[in-house]
Amino acid sequence: MATHLYRIGKFAYRRKGTVLSIWLAILVLMGVGAATLSGPTNDSFSIPGTPAQKAQDLMSERFPAAGKDPFNSLSARFVFAAPEGQTLATPANEAAMDATLAKVRTIDLVEPAAKVDPSAPAAGSDPADPAAGQHSAALVNPVVANDGLIKMVTEQAEKSGKPVDQAVADAEALSPLSPDKTVGFVEVPFSGSHTDVTTELTDQIDAAAQVARDAGLTVKLSGTAAQTQEGPGGSTELVGMAVAAIVLMITFGSLVAAGLPLISAIIGVGIGSLGITVATGFTELGSMTPTLAIMIGLAVAIDYSLFIVSRFRHEMTVTDNREEAAGRAVGTAGSAVVFAGLTVIIALVALRVVGIKFLSDMGMAAAFSVFVAVLVALTFLPAMLGLFGRKVFAGKIPFVKAKDPESGSVKPGPAMRYANWVARVPAVPLIGGVLLLAVLALPATGLKLALPSESTGDPATSSRQAYDLVDEGFGPGRNGPLLVVVDAKDATVPAPEAFGTVLQTIKDQPDVTNAQVIGMNPAGDTAQIMVTPSSGPTDARTVDLMQSIRDSEAGLHEKIGVNYGVTGQTALETDVSDRLQSALIPYLAVVVGLAFLLLMLVFRSILVPLTATVGFLLSVAATFGATVAIFQNGWGGMIGNPQPLVSFMPIFLIGVVFGLAMDYQVFLVTRMREEYVHGASAKDAIKIGFSHGSRVVTAAALIMISVFGAFMAEPNSFIKSIGFALAAAVFFDAFIVRMVIIPAVMALLGDKAWWIPKWLDKILPNVDIEGEKLRRELPAELPEEETVAAR
Incomplete structure (x- = not known):
């Protein structure tokens, strides 16, 4: 792979005019398509196959004159x-x-x-x-x-x-x-x-x-x-990019070099978001879908370009041929970008396993943005390097000393000194990192989930105040009645008798304030029964009542042949939670399984992918804990209206965090793998790889944190919470898991970290992410000392 990417990088650098023209043409075409083919977003909510949706579908079929779906009207x-x-x-x-x-x-x-x-x-x-x-x-x-x-x-x-x-x-x-x-x-x-x-x-x-x-x-x-509808405010992306620009200027010490990842990100996100807008003309997408795609696409686009520009700067120290340097940068760092992007795409596309359309749409849209970001980093960016030529690192910033993180300086820097300490006493950072994340994860034990509704809205809003007035005036059950749709078409008793039997069964349940038939269809074989609980729609007693009514159906069907379904806010939320809970294990199996295989290809190891996955579990647990503490429990007073988290947030967060976590694993550990393959001992490979990669990974993590954190300014509560959670996840994963726990674990494992059964090593294709084959094919005229320095 490194060899193919090397050729792509050189081609893009050499044919910069052609490559840049193609990307600009794509951007223009997407813009025209978005302006002419786009359709409206649709925030209607339905989950086919759930008991509540089946009851709603039956009501729509038997009561066509009753109007629209109450959830989407x-x-x-x-x-x-x-x-x-x-x-x-x-x-x-x-x-x-x-x-x-x-x-x-x-x-x-x-x-x-x-x-x-x-x-x-x-x-x-x-x-x-x-x-x-x-x-x-x-x-x-x-x-x-x-x-x-x-x-x-x-x-x-x-x-x-x-x-x-x-x-x-x-x-x-x-x-x-x-x-x-x-x-x-x-x-x-x-x-x-x-x-x-x-x-x-x-x-x-x-x-x-x-x-x-x-x-x-x-x-x-x-x-x-x-x-x-609460849509993106527009300023959040600008805030994230402003912080990213500052980080990039400090990293490179150059205005031009700092601008290249930002330009690449703008092109990538522009094409991605316009492409999603075009898609609205052919399929129904929710209003939040483009926002989440922009959030994730912007962060990874800047990071992927950062890694390649950083490697290009290093390659410029070992060769005066800028085209050659661009090819090597894309061949080495670009390989890591490809596999990092693939892990994110796998995690996002696999959201289809859940079987909830709007969640699948979010995943597919974000995956498309990541895919575009990878392509832009591999082709558009080297073309931009060719366009600027010798002025890539022009515009030096005074007082900013941007040392090449991959230089072969004799004097060890802070990263090398830290890596030496970790290699010397690995148990200390390992235990400390695990304990810290475990403590941060403790609030997650009280996790509560709910769908967005007026009851969870901000008390300052009119809709929440309207809800509270009804609650005070009529009782809590009036805001969330249950609707039972009774089908007596195949009943063994007359329909009125069947309806009466079901009604009496419901009235006999505890926590029922009132139950009555509120309508029958013209054929007289289907009835609607409105059930007013004595508790609110999110109260556990209402959930128990709903479940008890559902449980009674089997006995009544056997007795008189009647069927019925229960719908309403409580039923809908319960069904969503059940669907998500049942899909969580298959989803994790698909994501972790495919990513594990992918990481085995990258690292030629069993234990490295395993430790990467365990590290992800630690970071996501700490992320849930921090999010629950702030958004649900109201710690720190950051949120004026603490509420249960949106029910589909955990599984979406798991997917995105897994992909992003593997980004840093790939970027940091492939550098260690590269040193190990080239002859360094296991501990030396950790030290050298960490000292080379830590600065750029730190910059990348800070950029992602700033981009995600900026979305906390959005008015939409889900976007706000997911922005915080992603920023926290990147912090925990990049700075605690990947820079503290993983180096310590690898130091303890030593050579065993890179062990793989010989039979498996033979059957796995060699993707050459560390560029060993590429090094053998480098131009023969390069002096030997340059090849050694490139290590």
């Missing part, structure tokens, strides 16, 4: 609260709510049925009856809706001979007015999808709410139509 909830000492059931407060709803009806995207003015009764109705003649979907204030509902169910109960008290209790469980009449809400349905939510729409919704606020009511807004 567009709506806004207006929550009204009366001034202290008053109720909403006063003429002035009712008039204020009516004025707000009148303004809501003027919004274009409000569904036509909801725009019907309830003050204009239908033909044949009694105008004196405030509940009469109203269209079923018309918007009415909570007081009128409550009165009409109570009157209707009372009349129906009296006519049918059913208990009036039970009918009224059921009506109150569905009423939009709280029992003390101080809190009420109105659900406003909107046409369109999440992509139709614009600042203009949210401003119109807020302006309607302001009418009631001006009249003295408290009005809070929630729902998908009332809040714009």
Whole structure:
């Protein structure tokens, strides 16, 4: 491989005009494609095959007129609260709510049925009856809706001979007015999808709410139509790149050399992000997908270019032929870049094992960005080296002494002195590093997971305040009812009897405040049962209730042939957690297995890949601990709204961290492998390899930390937490695992670190990442002392 990359590097350097033109043409084509072929992002949420989704699919099939998927539909909830000492059931407060709803009806995207003015009764109705003649979907204030509902169910109960008290209790469980009449809400349905939510729409919704606020009511807004999607702020990438620029200037002591990795990263990330934008025209992608791809692509693009430019600087000390130096830099450091990129890509693509579409999309998009970053580093960067020629290291920065980390200086530097100490007493750094990471990992034992919802939102937001008002006025269960969809198509008893049996079974469960049939399909064989728990949607008691209802299905099916499913927020979160938990082991097996094989090819060793994997487990455990401590437990006061972590964050984090962890393993240990293959003893190889690679790995890690850490400024809570977690993971892995634990372990193992069974060594292809074959093919005119110095 080193030989092939060597030729690619020389070609790109020599044919710089052609190579740069091709990349710029690709960038332009991607830009044109993004402008003409892109489609809207879609943040709809569904996980095919889960029990909650099956119940939702059954409801959509049997109740086509019932509307859209409640998890993905567009709506806004207006929550009204009366001034202290008053109720909403006063003429002035009712008039204020009516004025707000009148303004809501003027919004274009409000569904036509909801725009019907309830003050204009239908033909044949009694105008004196405030509940009469109203269209079923018309918007009415909570007081009128409550009165009409109570009157209707009372009349129906009296006519049918059913208990009036039970009918009224059921009506109150569905009423939009709280029992003390101080809190009420109105659900406003909107046409369109999440992509139709614009600042203009949210401003119109807020302006309607302001009418009631001006009249003295408290009005809070929630729902998908009332809040714009939180996208990337744009400044975060600039902050990360600014810090990266400073690190690069210190590393190279040159403005031009520092700019090359940044230019390469901009081209790579530009092509990657535009390519993802083009993909939105052909498949549905979430709004967070491009942000995560940019975050990861930007970090690796700078790092990969940094390694090659650093190696190019070293090669310039052993040859005056700049084309030759570029070829050698790409052949040696480029080999490490290829394998490091492959480990990241494997970890990201393997997210498809989880079986959750938006998670797979994130992984594929980020993997594409990494793939582009690798190609840019191997071809665009050497072409840029050719373009600048002898001015690559021009623009010297005063007071910055950028020593070549791979120079053969007789005087040992700090890295060499540290490596000597580790080789002399390896047990001390090994035990210290492991204990430190173990302590950092302790908070992870209290890890809690949840899907983003209004209950986990920032208390300063209107949506969270709306949630809290409903919780206080109606009870916690009203914010997260369970919906049971009962299929009596194959029941052995009449459908009404089957529905009644299921309903009574649910009512007999603990923690049920109310359960009632809220609708039947035209065929009469399917019913919807709304279950209001006495606990909130994320409460363990609600989870137990949901599971108990599901567990009862088998007995009822055997008894009367009825089937049903449970959906709702609690059911959805539980199913996501179960899906992620069941996918974790297969995912780790695929990622770790493939990466282990890849690392065996790179290092020709069994123990080095094994120690690399164990080191990853330590760093990811410490990362979880730090993230839980800050984002869930609120340590340090960095987060104003500590909440459980997003449920799919751990598996995504594991995949990304594994790939990044192997980056530093490859970059640092291949240098040790190179020295060992060229005749150095095992301990000397550790010392020389560490002293050569530690400076550039340190710079690379600082760049990644700055890029990821900058994303903590994003408003989206998931992006914020993943940015912190990735920055922490890079810190723990690069500075504790790869620079403390791994050298200590390898010093303890000695020659055994590079042991591999002879039969396995024979069957494994020789990828020559250390460039041994390349060295034999170097131009014959090179003096012998230059070849020795290159070691």
